[in-house]
Amino acid sequence: MLVLLTFCTFVSQAASATDPMPPHQVMQNLDRNACSLVICGPAEKGLPGRDGREGIQGPKGDMGAQGIPGPRGIVGPPGKTGPTGLPGEKGSQGVQGEKGDLGNMGKSSITAMRGTPMTSAPSGTKGDIGPQGEKGATGDKGPMGAIGAQGPKGTTGNPGPKGDQGSVGEKGDKGEVGGRGLQGPTGMPGPMGRTGSSGLKGDKGSIGEKGMKGDSGLSESNLMKNQVSALQGQLAVLQATLAKYQKVAAFPSGRIVGNRAFVTSGYEGNFDDLRQRCLQAGGQLASPRNAAENAAIQQIVILHNKPVFLGINDIQTEGRFKYLNGETIAYSNWQQGEPNNEKGRENCVEIFVNGRWNDRSCGEKRLIVCEF
Template structure:
């Protein structure tokens, strides 16, 4: 420390000599220090000061330009096979069909129950045809009128199956039945109510034999036919 003071004193004297020669100098003693404009050697670095507080975060910079598109990667392994899809428009249609099928099954069940009830009330079904008792008795003309009011015709069996159904009704009520055929227009030429010639017959032995007096047909409880007077009163059965 003593040597440093001597060295500073010598440097001060040298500085004063140089300044006096030029005619301009300014020197001031302050605690063994010298403050001379543009003179003297630089001092030593001072001790490192304390670390300052962290400043506020700056604003994010502007986004850089988009990079170059990379090359297409290699294809991955093939996935499992998916289930077969359905056309979108068919999905609601399929639901409607399923609903209709359910309604059809319900209607079929109701029809079966309805047929059972109708049988008890005096009706028979043969394929798509119905035979129903409309009146306990009546003449041929009365029977045609009664069935016509119900949108039907007098029962006219056109095959053995239909004849059997009518026979069962005759047995059930123990009555003969008026059939919807006659030869009123042409003697010996029995026709249906629509004018067509009979396609099926089941005459009893020796029938028909009544001539002009017996132009209508009755069905016995054994299923056989007999020509009889149209004014006779028989069970009225309509065919639908």
């Protein structure tokens, strides 16, 4: 037991006197009867990798290696001394020596002299040492020393590999319509509108008081110039007001290009139904005559994500597409391979979100876009 404790103490002192040995660390755990040696390797996986944008979480890394154990506790006091062994057996008695000879007797007349004393016989040889007594019982084990202080925290493992990018999540529900944005800057004044009809002649006013004689009046040409200047100012105000009303009428589902406004109510129907509704509203089905007007209609298609019927068809003559007023179209933006008059029933024209045209059966239902 003493040898085992000494070995564990030596290992503990050697481990605490040196720096941690990466990537391996030595740990010891003193049990009641023995010391065990545990070798720990570095973590195969470190901390978890970062998730993929809008993806699933990567695997969690394993816990880092345990820190170096604290110093070994104080060795307990020695056990009690065992009982004394039994005394050895008494050695055998030595052999008695021979008796010495008697001295000569003296003459009777004379007192005989005392004889020389007999020397004592030599002592017998010393007996052999008796056998050693039995070994006493082992003393009780001393109390266990106090638990050493907790060792320092082990080093953090290396970060794990970056996780794979998560799969793209399902498309979320369509969000609610956002609040109305700030009003944009005032656009350029639109073209001058047609001159309105002359109003009824007003009643003749009462004759005013006669004024004082004024200075010589302006010439007729100067008077005309002043009137024209005043009319131009009034016209600018009217144009600005008209532009404002046009924007209000077109918001949020309309577009204005030049002097044309393209508006939708969200209604869907076949070609004849849509044409009648636009006529009843005072307009006609949208009929783009250039790229700018086509782009304006395309924006409405993108906003509603629905194709739109245009005011163009070849109902009268197959392959000759015309506007609703009978004029041959001067602008087109056909999809590649179109028009193809599939199954001989495609006489109307629709516009897709990419702005391209396709011939389509007039009985299909499409989003209404009127032109004013």
